[in-house]
Amino acid sequence: MSDNIYLPYLVTIEKITQEAPGVRTLRLKFNDEALARSFEFKAGQFGEYSAFGEGESTFCIASSPTRKGYIECTFREAGRVTSALAKLEEGQTMGFRGPYGNTFPLDEWRGKNLLFVAGGIALPPMRCVIWNALDTRGSFGDVSILYGAKTVADLVYKHELKEWDERPDVRLVTTVDPGGETPEWKGEVGFVPAVLEKMNPSAENTIAIVCGPPVMIKFTFPVLDKLGFAPENIYTTLENRMKCGVGKCGRCNVGDKYVCKDGPVFSRAQLEALPAEF
Amino acid sequence: MEQKYIPKSSLKAWLAKVKDGGKQIYAPVTEGGKTSFRRVKSVDDISMEHVQTAQSAKGVAFPRTEKLFSYAMQPGGVALQDYDSANIPHTVVFGLHPCDAAAFKPLSGIFGWDTGDKPFGERMQRVTLVSLSCSKCDELCFCTSVDGSPGSAVGSDILLTAVGSEGYLVEIVTDRGRALTEPHAALFEAAPDVNKEELLAHVPVRFSVGAVERSLAGAFESDVWKQQSARCLGCGACAFVCPACACFDIQENPKGSASGDRIRCWDSCGFSLFTLHTSGHNPRSVQSQRWRQRLLHKFSYMPRRLSVRGCTGCGRCSRACPVDMNLWEHLSELENLKN
Amino acid sequence: MNALRSTVKELLGSGAIDVFVGYEKGTRLPRPLLAASADEADKLIFDETCTGNLAVYLTRKDLVGGKKAGVAASWYAMRSICRLLDENQLQEGAVKVFGLTPEGDLKPFDTLADLKQHVQETPPPPKPVEDEWVREIDAMPAAERWKFWTGELSKCFKCYACRAACPMCYCTKCIVEVNRPQWLQPWAATMSNVEWQLNRVMHMAGRCADCGACGAACPLGLPVHIIAHKMAKLVAQSFGEPTDKGSVLSTFNPNDEENFIL
Numbered sequence: 001m002s003d004n005i006y007l008p009y010l011v012t013i014e015k016i017t018q019e020a021p022g023v024r025t026l027r028l029k030f031n032d033e034a035l036a037r038s039f040e041f042k043a044g045q046f047g048e049y050s051a052f053g054e055g056e057s058t059f060c061i062a063s064s065p066t067r068k069g070y071i072e073c074t075f076r077e078a079g080r081v082t083s084a085l086a087k088l089e090e091g092q093t094m095g096f097r098g099p100y101g102n103t104f105p106l107d108e109w110r111g112k113n114l115l116f117v118a119g120g121i122a123l124p125p126m127r128c129v130i131w132n133a134l135d136t137r138g139s140f141g142d143v144s145i146l147y148g149a150k151t152v153a154d155l156v157y158k159h160e161l162k163e164w165d166e167r168p169d170v171r172l173v174t175t176v177d178p179g180g181e182t183p184e185w186k187g188e189v190g191f192v193p194a195v196l197e198k199m200n201p202s203a204e205n206t207i208a209i210v211c212g213p214p215v216m217i218k219f220t221f222p223v224l225d226k227l228g229f230a231p232e233n234i235y236t237t238l239e240n241r242m243k244c245g246v247g248k249c250g251r252c253n254v255g256d257k258y259v260c261k262d263g264p265v266f267s268r269a270q271l272e273a274l275p276a277e278f
Numbered sequence: 279m280e281q282k283y284i285p286k287s288s289l290k291a292w293l294a295k296v297k298d299g300g301k302q303i304y305a306p307v308t309e310g311g312k313t314s315f316r317r318v319k320s321v322d323d324i325s326m327e328h329v330q331t332a333q334s335a336k337g338v339a340f341p342r343t344e345k346l347f348s349y350a351m352q353p354g355g356v357a358l359q360d361y362d363s364a365n366i367p368h369t370v371v372f373g374l375h376p377c378d379a380a381a382f383k384p385l386s387g388i389f390g391w392d393t394g395d396k397p398f399g400e401r402m403q404r405v406t407l408v409s410l411s412c413s414k415c416d417e418l419c420f421c422t423s424v425d426g427s428p429g430s431a432v433g434s435d436i437l438l439t440a441v442g443s444e445g446y447l448v449e450i451v452t453d454r455g456r457a458l459t460e461p462h463a464a465l466f467e468a469a470p471d472v473n474k475e476e477l478l479a480h481v482p483v484r485f486s487v488g489a490v491e492r493s494l495a496g497a498f499e500s501d502v503w504k505q506q507s508a509r510c511l512g513c514g515a516c517a518f519v520c521p522a523c524a525c526f527d528i529q530e531n532p533k534g535s536a537s538g539d540r541i542r543c544w545d546s547c548g549f550s551l552f553t554l555h556t557s558g559h560n561p562r563s564v565q566s567q568r569w570r571q572r573l574l575h576k577f578s579y580m581p582r583r584l585s586v587r588g589c590t591g592c593g594r595c596s597r598a599c600p601v602d603m604n605l606w607e608h609l610s611e612l613e614n615l616k617n
Numbered sequence: 618m619n620a621l622r623s624t625v626k627e628l629l630g631s632g633a634i635d636v637f638v639g640y641e642k643g644t645r646l647p648r649p650l651l652a653a654s655a656d657e658a659d660k661l662i663f664d665e666t667c668t669g670n671l672a673v674y675l676t677r678k679d680l681v682g683g684k685k686a687g688v689a690a691s692w693y694a695m696r697s698i699c700r701l702l703d704e705n706q707l708q709e710g711a712v713k714v715f716g717l718t719p720e721g722d723l724k725p726f727d728t729l730a731d732l733k734q735h736v737q738e739t740p741p742p743p744k745p746v747e748d749e750w751v752r753e754i755d756a757m758p759a760a761e762r763w764k765f766w767t768g769e770l771s772k773c774f775k776c777y778a779c780r781a782a783c784p785m786c787y788c789t790k791c792i793v794e795v796n797r798p799q800w801l802q803p804w805a806a807t808m809s810n811v812e813w814q815l816n817r818v819m820h821m822a823g824r825c826a827d828c829g830a831c832g833a834a835c836p837l838g839l840p841v842h843i844i845a846h847k848m849a850k851l852v853a854q855s856f857g858e859p860t861d862k863g864s865v866l867s868t869f870n871p872n873d874e875e876n877f878i879l
Contacts, residue, residue: 004361004396006346006528006540012355031355052349052356053538055530078556080796093356095349214559240561241553243528246393249545250525251553253571254561255498256579261392275498277571278561312838314772332837333774342774343804417644508680509649511673513781515836518774529804543804544774551794564679598836600782601669602648 005246008050008095009035014070016090019156020149023121024086025062025074028096040099041065043106043129044237044265047098048245049073051084058242060264061099062124064131071096074124074156100245101264104129104209104235106139113141115201117220119148119192119212123156125237125264126211130164137169144171144201148192148216151180173199193219196227203228210236221268234268238278254278279431280456281469282448284438288465289446293321295462296370301406304338305372306331315371326373329416334521334594335374336385339401342518343543346397346528350537363400370458372408377421377592379409379433381521387584388524397542406454410446411439415479418593420606424487426591428478439477441470447477484606485613487577487587493615494578498570502615506608507569509601514546516595516603522576522588525552547571573612620723621689621715625658628687634713635684638674640667651680663689664721670830672697672784676706687713693828695736697784700826702729703861706787733861747829747846754843769839770814771807779841780817782834785824792816818844823852823865 011028018024030036042065048056057079063072077086088094106129114133118126133140145164149155155174164172175188175195188195192212201208208229210220217236224234240252240259252259255275266274284292297303306313308325315335318324348359386402389395412419412428421427431437435455438446447469450456459466497503517523527545532538545552548568554560562568576588589605596604621639628634629652641650641660647667651674652658672694674680690698698714701707707729714732716724726732754762777793780786793801793813801816802809818825827849832842855874856865865873 002360002396003394004347005393006396006542007358007360010356010358050540052351053530053532053535055540056528080799082556083797095356095358213557239555241555243526247391248388248393248395248524248526249528250388250547250575251545253575253579255574256582277567314837343806508651509674511778511781511834513778513834514776515778515834518776519836527803529802531802531804541804546776549777551790566679596644598778600778600830600834600836602643602646604644607644 005097006244008048008056008097010093011071011096013088013090013092013094019074019158020154022077022086023074023154023156025072025124025156026085026088026094027063027070027072028094029070030096031093036069039071041071042099042103043132044104044125045099045101046245046260046264047071047073047096047100048242049075049081049085050095050097051081051088052093052095054084055081056095056097056243057081057085058245060125060128060237062127064128064135066132066135074121074127076121097245101260102262104265106132109207110139111141111205113202113204113206114143115206115208116143116145116147117192117196117208117210117212118146119216120150120154121156122211122213122216123147126209127157127160129209134164134167134170141205142171143169144173144199146173146175146192146196146199148175148177148188148195148212149180150177152176152182152185154180191219192216193223196220196223201227203230203233206233208234210234231269231272232267235265236268236271237264238266238271239264240278280450282450282459282466283441283445283469284448284466285445286443290321290324292459292462292465293324293370293372295465296458297321299461300368302367302369303372304335304369306374315374317367317369324373326410329412329414330375330419330592330594330597332594332598333519334381334592335371335378336381336521336523338369338371338405339382339398340385340389340524340526340544343541344397345531345539345541348537348539351535361396361400363396366401366404368404368406370406370408373410374407375412375592376409376428376430376432376434376437377419377426377590378521379407379437380421380426380430380590381592382407382433384522384580384584384586384588384590385524387580387586391584406435406458407433408436408438408455408458409434411437411474411477412479412481413440413477415481416593416597418596418604418606419479419481419591420484420593420609421591422481423484423606423609424587424589424591428481429474439474441472441477447472447474481591485610487609489613490609491577491581493612494574497612497615498574500615502612503570504566506603506611507566510548510565510569510603511601512548512550512565512568513600514544514548515598515600516572517546517548518544519594519598520589521592521594522590547575573608577609621663622658622661624715624723624725625652625661625687626655628713629653629655629658633685634687636681637661637687637689638671638681639663639687639689640669640671649674661689663715663717663723665717667691669833670694670697670782670784670826670828672701672826673782673830675701675712676784676787685711685713687715690714690716691828692716692736692739692742693826694784695732696741696826697828698729699733699736699861700824700859700864701784701787702733703863704824741827744827744829744846747843750840750843751847751850754847766844767807767811770810772837773805773810773814773839774837775803775805775810775813776836778834778836779814779831782830783821784826784828784830785821786817792820814841814844817841818848820866821845822848823856823859825849 015027243249389398640647
């Protein structure tokens with residue numbers, strides 16, 4: 001194996017799922033079989049994904065570490081690299097560097113209830129934790145998921161939402177922004193913070209994991225305050241721009257913390273100690 | 279530390295032998311009134327009269343553009359060719375000043391912490407630093423304010439100090455330095471009895487770096503950043519000439535559709551697009567935030583995280599700045615900052 | 618000096634301007650100062666050594682956005698301001714311009730029309746050094762000229778000081794930063810550096826005020842302003858001096874020369 005941290009592993013696209021308009025999930029298998037067997041990561045970690053000829057892009061690993069033999073990433077077509085990745089077909093080769101960054105402290109959460117609050121394209125980092133928790137279901141108390149998107153079409157992981165909805169040991173609430181509903185829509189209509197307030201989850205022995213666009217996070221935190229969640233019991237991920245992923249290129253820091261090394265997972269208490277520069 | 283003396287007449291003979299021995303010499307050369315580091319063809323081209331080169335010597339280990347690996351599309355896949363260190367020349371950096379030699383420490387800190395960086399590491403392994411103490415300085419030098427000195431041997435493998443106009447005191451600091459002098463011992467003489475301090479430029483202390491760093495600890499929200507950065511144009515001149523700045527970008531250099539290189543190139547925290555997200559959000563959207571990042575990175579974050587400061591007082595940023603962002607002047611202001 | 622300081626204080630005090638873009642004493646040469654208070658105004662200086670083109674600050678939204686600004690302007694800065702006006706980058710009433718008379722006295726312009734007239738009627742300060750560069754480079758055979766420019770531009774490390782110092786480079790996203798498609802390689806290498814400067818000067822055709830700020834800003838002392846100087850001459854020769862009816866790049870005239878098209 002190379003000692004060059006910038007050299008990606010070669011991976012083959014096993015399966016492509018079109019999740020929503022412009023959003024797809026790639027299931028990737030390491031070309032090196034020994035690596036495919038030995039590769040390990042933890043929930044919350046991210047990687048650098050290469051479309052050769054176009055460059056690299058940073059996303060979390062969206063699959064659960066409990067599902068071995070592959071990794072998945074989910075991304076929206078937005079820039080040069082994501083557009084190139086979206087053009088790749090099943091069976092084609094791309095690159096992966098990682099896993100990088102810290103992890104959600106699932107071990108510390110044993111025995112606690114988990115409340116997931118996600119918006120839009122920010123469900124992927126959480127999906128990794130959700131499946132990790134569900135695959136080790138006995139270790140946790142109640143599992144509640146609140147997921148919102150602009151429109152019904154924009155909801156990602158539709159099959160999995162259905163699966164979670166049908167499970168008796170998961171409480172799932174889905175919502176779309178006003179105007180984003182369809183005649184068939186049976187979920188909530190409203191913005192995530194308001195729906196969360198209505199949902200009224202107990203803060204007792206509960207960890208809240210919140211991922212979404214900055215505006216959603218901004219309005220969700222006060223609701224969690226009201227519900228009695230202490231800053232130490234709220235977790236989120238930061239999504240700063242990165243190039244190297246390993247603490248060298250100089251872009252992702254917030255104060256003296258590197259999002260690529262000290263993050264991307266931060267508790268709200270940790271965020272409050274950082275300068276407001278993210 | 280072993281000390282020797284080399285007469286001026288033998289200095290170039292020594293360098294020529296080193297060069298003939300297969301090492302490249304990377305040294306200041308003056309052309310058209312400008313002095314810059316380059317790989318010299320002849321040791322006669324080396325210039326030793328300048329106060330400071332426009333650019334530092336960091337390019338020897340962190341080139342402005344460097345290939346990280348290559349890729350080639352093949353039927354049924356992609357083939358990667360790893361970074362090739364075989365072609366990195368063994369290089370003697372000659373004639374750099376103590377501030378430049380000292381700057382390889384912060385560079386090594388950034389590239390070496392937690393995860394090694396192969397291109398930088400492989401290059402550093404092949405570098406020997408033969409520095410030259412400063413016998414003159416200018417009004418923008420401030421090494422003595424950041425724990426350096428015009429005669430400091432920190433970071434150097436060998437340090438030369440001019441003794442009059444006829445020769446140099448040679449301080450052999452490391453094994454790597456010894457390996458460069460021992461095979462040519464006949465060219466060296468016994469060290470003269472001189473007071474080195476008297477041979478050096480006098481660089482005034484401009485501020486107390488301890489006070490600056492204490493002041494910065496609570497300065498994030500201060501108005502000083504806005505005020506100091508008002509005239510900053512947001513170019514990358516300061517970062518690119520800085521011997522300790524290491525920020526970089528990673529880019530694709532496709533050669534047609536079938537193959538290409540992944541490269542890295544210098545980048546700067548002063549550029550407005552440096553931290554811009556694809557979504558349009560920018561955590562450092564205005565120049566004052568970027569100026570703050572530059573100073574806090576060097577004088578607060580790096581000391582805290584890497585136990586090394588990101589500035590050695592060479593003054594290049596101040597000389598290169600189109601609008602005279604005089605660094606020691608700004609730092610002196612920060613020293614007295616009322617938070 | 619006192620006239621300038623008291624005028625600026627008066628303008629700041631009365632609210633006629635919110636900030637004055639002027640010069641203060643610098644380490645070696647005068648440097649820009651954005652004065653918004655009486656204390657800061659007391660640091661202002663303005664004389665023939667104040668040559669940097671301060672018009673570059675007038676399009677900086679983070680500094681003067683929504684504000685009324687006064688500015689100390691050299692003749693070339695005045696020409697930049699006229700061009701920025703022509704390109705709708707400045708608003709009448711938002712900028713008050715001050716120049717110097719040949720005797721070194723403060724010369725305020727009441728309206729931007731006055732400024733335009735002044736720029737049209739006053740010949741540009743001569744550029745003997747730049748003219749000599751152009752003569753020497755023009756005299757070179759093509760191969761030598763190519764060697765000269767590739768040699769100089771091979772040293773460029775793409776810090777973009779030339780762009781940052783240029784009042785006419787006000788784009789928020791420069792062509793070199795567009796990556797879909799990637800027109801220009803953003804890293805430093807001889808050919809990509811040549812491409813960058815060629816693109817820059819082409820974007821300047823008929824717009825450049827020929828102030829020389831790009832060359833003065835280059836930390837490596839590369840004579841990039843000579844490319845702009847030559848371009849300004851060429852455009853004037855081929856299409857006439859730029860007018861306020863739009864630059865040569867944004868206008869079409871059936872009589873435009875086409876002899877440079879291969």
